[in-house]
Amino acid sequence: MDQLGLNKELIAILRSAMRDFAQAPVRRALEQVFAADATVHLAHPLGDLSGPAALYEHAYAPLLAAFPDLERRDWIVMAGETGQGDHWVGCGGHYVGTFCAPWLDIPPTGHVAHMRFHEFYRIEAGRVVEMQAIWDIPELMMQARAWPMVPSLGREMMVPGPATQDGLVPGPRDAARADMSCRHIVDMLAHLVRHPAQGGPQVMQMERFWHPRFNWYGPAGIGTARGIAGFRNWHQIPFLSAMPDRGAHDADLVFHFFGDGDYAAVTGWPNMQQTISAGGWLGIAPAGREITLRSLDFWRLEDGLIRENWVLVDLLDIYAQLGVDVFARLREFNKARTLGPITLPGEY
Numbered sequence: 388m389d390q391l392g393l394n395k396e397l398i399a400i401l402r403s404a405m406r407d408f409a410q411a412p413v414r415r416a417l418e419q420v421f422a423a424d425a426t427v428h429l430a431h432p433l434g435d436l437s438g439p440a441a442l443y444e445h446a447y448a449p450l451l452a453a454f455p456d457l458e459r460r461d462w463i464v465m466a467g468e469t470g471q472g473d474h475w476v477g478c479g480g481h482y483v484g485t486f487c488a489p490w491l492d493i494p495p496t497g498h499v500a501h502m503r504f505h506e507f508y509r510i511e512a513g514r515v516v517e518m519q520a521i522w523d524i525p526e527l528m529m530q531a532r533a534w535p536m537v538p539s540l541g542r543e544m545m546v547p548g549p550a551t552q553d554g555l556v557p558g559p560r561d562a563a564r565a566d567m568s569c570r571h572i573v574d575m576l577a578h579l580v581r582h583p584a585q586g587g588p589q590v591m592q593m594e595r596f597w598h599p600r601f602n603w604y605g606p607a608g609i610g611t612a613r614g615i616a617g618f619r620n621w622h623q624i625p626f627l628s629a630m631p632d633r634g635a636h637d638a639d640l641v642f643h644f645f646g647d648g649d650y651a652a653v654t655g656w657p658n659m660q661q662t663i664s665a666g667g668w669l670g671i672a673p674a675g676r677e678i679t680l681r682s683l684d685f686w687r688l689e690d691g692l693i694r695e696n697w698v699l700v701d702l703l704d705i706y707a708q709l710g711v712d713v714f715a716r717l718r719e720f721n722k723a724r725t726l727g728p729i730t731l732p733g734e735y
Contacts, residue, residue, distance in 0.1 A: 391466040391474065391647075392558040394510045398464065398476045405459035408451055408484075414443050422514040428656045430521040430681070431704035432491065432714065442518070453495065454484030462548025463685050463697070465556045465652060467565060467645025475645050476508045477652040479554070479685050479697055481545070482522070486531070488728040491524065492714055493531050494721050497729040500530045501545055503606075505683040505699045507643075507654040519656050521683050521699040526607035528717065534608075535716035536706070537670030541610020541621040549687050549695060556648045568688050569646030571596065572653070575693065580634030583627055588619070598692040608669065608702045629668035636660040636677075649688045657681045663709070669702065671709060678708045 388396075397420055404416035417439035427436040433446050451457050461480035468474055486500040502523055509517040528534040529543060548554050575596035582591045593615050603612045605622055612621040627633055643654045657679035666673045681701040686693050706713050 388558060389560055391468065391560055393513075394474055394476050394508075395464060395466050395558075397510060397513065397515070398478065398508055402459060402461055402464070402478070405457075408447075408454075408457035408459065410448070410451065413447060413451075414439075417443055417447075420515055421518075422511075422516050425515050426517045428517075428519045430524065430701045431707050433522075449490060450482065453486060453488045453490035454482070454500070455487055457482060457484040459483075461555065463554035463556075463650065465554075465645075465647035465650045465685075466560075467569070467647050467652070469643045469645050471643070473643060474510045475643060475652070475654065476510065477645070477654070477683075477685065478504070478506045478508075480504060480548070485731070486527070487731070489726050490527070492718055492721075492726075493524075493528055493533055494724050494726050495729050496531050497731060498530075500527055502527045503546055503699065505685070505697065507652070507683060509643075519654050519681075519683060521606075521681065521701050523607050523699055525702060529607055533717055533721050535713060535720045536608065539608055539610035540625065541605055541612045541617075543607060543610050546604045546611065546697065551649075551687070551689070553648075554650070554687075556650055561648060564648055565646035565651075567646075568649055568651045568686075569644050571688060571691070571693070572646075572651040572686050573644055580637070583631050583633075584635065596693055598689060598694040601693055602695050604695070604697045606699050606702055609700070625668045629663055629665050629671065629673070630661040631664065632661050633659070634661075651686045651688070652684060654683050655681070669705075671706075671711075674709055676709060678705055680705060 401416045401420045404412040421439040423438055425438055427442050436442050436445055459482055461478050463479035466476045481501045481503050483501045486496045488495050503526060504522050506520040508515045578592050582588055603618045609622055612618045640658055641655055642658055645652055659680035662677045663671060663674045683699050685697040687695040703713055
């Protein structure tokens with residue numbers, strides 16, 4: 388087995404322990420998989436941590452307390468080497484369980500709930516030395532009927548895994564196929580950032596890169612769109628209208644692209660930097676402020692075109708940069724609700 392396959396097996400230790408979540412096996416797996424001083428970047432408000440113990444105590448333990456029957460379900464697991472020579476494993480899926488106690492002041496529902504995750508692990512010498520992860524916390528707020536910001540333009544849904552059901556990419560690795568997938572995405576993005584600075588929508592040449600029936604699975608707060616018309620109307624037009632300098636500051640950023648089979652991924656912390664100079668996106672006023680965006684993405688190619696694209700953006704961090712405390716608004720909206728634990732008959 389090649390090194391990238393061994394890296395997937397390393398992350399499989401963690402995935403297996405989290406399939407039926409319990410404190411002791413998850414802590415053991417984290418200690419086995421992560422370097423003691425691993426850098427951990429999590430979405431707002433969880434923030435930056437160091438090492439597996441802090442990751443468990445500050446992120447996973449509170450989540451398990453809220454979801455006593457918590458489980459992890461991966462539908463994408465891919466690995467690759469970046470142009471910088473780094474080895475990454477990318478995982479996409481959902482955390483699922485019965486939402487029985489408040490988490491981050493989100494009121495519990497007593498019902499099954501799901502939260503999408505995109506998690507990327509950089510591996511050196513058989514250990515994770517860096518983790519970048521976005522958990523779709525707004526998705527959980529919506530299921531609790533506690534989302535305090537504007538409605539999504541796209542369709543909100545439990546985002547599915549790949550239509551081809553092959554997201555757990557098997558070995559042996561086909562390097563040529565992986566490189567072709569990655570090159571397609573890099574070329575597509577190079578054309579995408581030409582608009583609006585270099586011309587109208589035609590300069591993006593979207594038909595050259597995207598399948599006519601593609602699905603774009605955005606984060607909760609933006610939602611899912613289908614096809615070029617759906618993508619442009621429900622995401623791209625308001626996004627670029629508010630931030631027309633998209634791509635102008637890419638020289639200041641670091642991107643980590645890698646491919647595996649028909650899949651490609653990118654991670655960066657951050658990987659976008661632009662100015663909110665007009666309104667219309669997420670209900671945000673034209674603040675005239677430059678912000679950074681964290682976006683962790685997966686693409687699946689089919690017949691040489693992008694058929695599915697999973698995107699998670701740390702929207703809560705964007706609001707925080709603009710001085711909007713989403714969690715303060717959440718508490719105000721829900722202060723008349725019962726926020727204690729919910730006890731259901733039976734045991735977990």
